[in-house]
Structures are given as structure tokens and as C-alpha cells.
């Protein structure tokens with residue numbers, strides 16, 4: 001069906017906005033040439049974007065031909081979104097701009113007690129403090145995404161199941177959303193981490209995010225869209241069986257990937273401190289070296305299984321992912337050894353965002369929605 005004039009105008013405006021958003025400052029001619037749009041079309045798009053308060057003229061700079069060209073740039077913080085990641089022992093709150101860059105990010109020890117009025121008030125106070133420090137007016141906040149270790153429905157309102165250790169209050173959404181004037185949605189932690197990490201990979205459209213934190217989870221992104229499955233459990237890699245009749249898992253079954261690949265396997269050796277595990281292991285502690293060696297062997301099996309199912313890039317994320325850098329080649333070698341058909345292990349990738357991935361991914365839901373309708 002042919003698109004009407006309005007739709008074409010919107011599409012061009014949107015493309016122009018996204019182009020400028022990725023750059024600091026550009027001229028009309030730059031945009032016209034890069035996007036193959038006529039100069040009058042670009043001029044119209046820029047005018048619309050200026051009227052919406054999303055683009056500003058940014059002085060002049062030399063262009064080819066000697067004439068001074070007007071520069072344009074995005075007003076990146078014209079709108080912003082909040083992201084909150086609640087884990088067992090910490091909270092990370094971020095405010096991101098239209099380019100998904102942090103305006104502010106705080107992370108601190110915080111243990112939420114569900115079903116407790118004081119605890120909910122403390123959570124609200126933490127969020128309010130970040131809003132205050134960000135300098136962003138409340139009416140510019142598009143919404144707040146909250147990432148939780150739980151299975152959440154597609155509307156972002158209903159918690160289907162939470163991990164036993166967390167015991168999340170089923171009324172969590174109602175209670176928290178009532179406290180704020182902007183929209184609130186809940187997301188699964190691994191899904192939001194995957195969303196944020198995949199957003200940074202320009203070259204591939206299908207991505208698997210393998211999250212190795214206190215619990216093991218994951219996300220499947222096909223064509224950059226999250227795949228949820230029929231019961232919103234798509235990507236629950238932590239409860240695939242790795243070893244038949246292995247040790248019991250908190251889910252009630254045995255030998256799950258979670259038992260072998262969670263960060264707790266490592267940090268339990270060093271008083272719950274994962275940094276300390278890697279520090280002491282790198283200093284040469286034999287027992288820790290052995291544990292890490294076994295961990296990598298098990299991780300290689302899990303990664304290979306995922307590759308057999310999805311044949312896509314796999315990002316190693318979560319807490320362990322943050323330390324993966326210098327061990328990534330070792331992991332690749334182990335996967336390669338398992339399967340002679342694999343001659344290129346570049347599909348195994350390091351995560352880039354570290355602790356902030358779930359919070360940024362949760363906030364980015366609102367940014368992406370907004371950018372679509374510009």
C-alpha cells in the first residue's frame with residue numbers, strides 16, 4: 001500500500017533525527033547526501049524537529065565549496081527515561097537521554113523488603129533523589145522501567161513468577177506505579193540487559209544474551225525484538241539441564257545450568273565477593289584456579305548448546321560477563337575444542353555495559369517508543 005504524504009514526512013523526519021542523534025553536529029548537506037534525501041526534504045524535516053524542540057542550530061562550520069554551513073545537533077536531553085534495576089542486594093538507578101546515554105547513574109547496596117511500606121518508601125526516596133540530581137524536569141521524563149529477577153508478562157505490569165529467593169510481591173506494580181506521575185513498566189532483568197547490550201551491536205540483528213549473575217538467565221533478540229515465547233519464559237537458559245541428576249537447583253530440579261554457571265559458584269569461595277574471587281585467583285590461588293577451570297568447561301557446554309539452537313552471536317553478560325574480558329579467548333578455545341565444525345568463534349562476545357545493562361535496557365523501552373513516534 002502506498003504511504004500517504006504524512007507518513008512519508010514522518011518517516012523522513014524520523015530517519016533524519018536518528019542520523020543526527022548518532023553524531024555531534026551535522027550540516028543539511030551532510031544529511032542530504034548520507035540519507036539520499038533532497039535538500040528541501042531535509043530542510044522540512046529539520047524545521048519540524050526544531051519546532052518539536054528536538055534539534056537545535058549549532059553555529060556554523062566550514063563545508064566544501066568554502067561557504068559556511070549551518071550546523072545542527074540533537075537536544076539529547078529534551079526527553080529522558082528512568083531505569084531501575086533491583087537485585088538481591090543492590091539497586092542501580094539510571095536516567096538516560098534520547099541517545100541512551102547516562103545522564104546520571106547511581107548504584108548502592110539496597111535490600112528491598114517486599115510487602116513492607118517503609119521499604120517501598122525507601123525505594124521511592126532513592127528514585128526521587130536521582131531525579132532531583134539529574135536536573136531533568138519531571139515533565140521531560142517519559143517513564144520508568146524497573147528490571148526485576150522475575151517472569152513478567154508482555155504488558156510490563158503482571159509478575160508471573162519470581163525466583164524463590166526474592167519472593168516479589170505480586171502487587172509490586174500497582175504500589176510502585178501509584179507513587180509516580182509518569183508511566184512505569186516492569187521487565188525481566190535478563191531481557192532488559194539483553195536489550196541494552198544488543199542496542200550497542202550495530203552489525204548483527206539476532207543476538208543471544210547469556211546473563212551470568214546470582215541467577216543465570218538470558219534473552220533472545222530476533223531482528224532486535226525480544227522473543228518472549230508462549231509463557232514469557234523464552235531465554236530462561238538457567239534451567240536447561242547441564243548434568244543429569246546433578247546437585248539440586250532452587251527451581252526444584254537437578255543439574256540446571258544455574259548450578260554450574262551462576263556467579264555464586266565463584267563468589268561463594270570469597271565471602272560473596274566476585275571481584276575478590278578473580279583477584280585471588282589471578283594472584284595464583286590454586287583452589288580458585290581449579291574452580292574457574294571447571295566453571296569455564298561448564299560454561300563452554302552451555303554456550304555451545306545455545307549456539308546449536310540459535311546459530312547467532314552470544315553475549316556473555318551478567319556479573320561473570322564483566323570479568324570475562326581476558327578469559328574470552330580461553331572460553332572460545334574450549335567451545336572450539338568441543339566441536340570441530342566450528343571454525344570461527346567470533347560469535348562469542350564480551351558484554352560492554354557491565355552493571356548498568358539491566359537498568360539502561362529498562363529505561364530504553366521508553367526511549368525507543370518515543371523515537372518511533374517522532
Ligand SMILES: [Zn+2]
Nearest residue numbers: 239249251256
Ligand atoms: Zn533450575
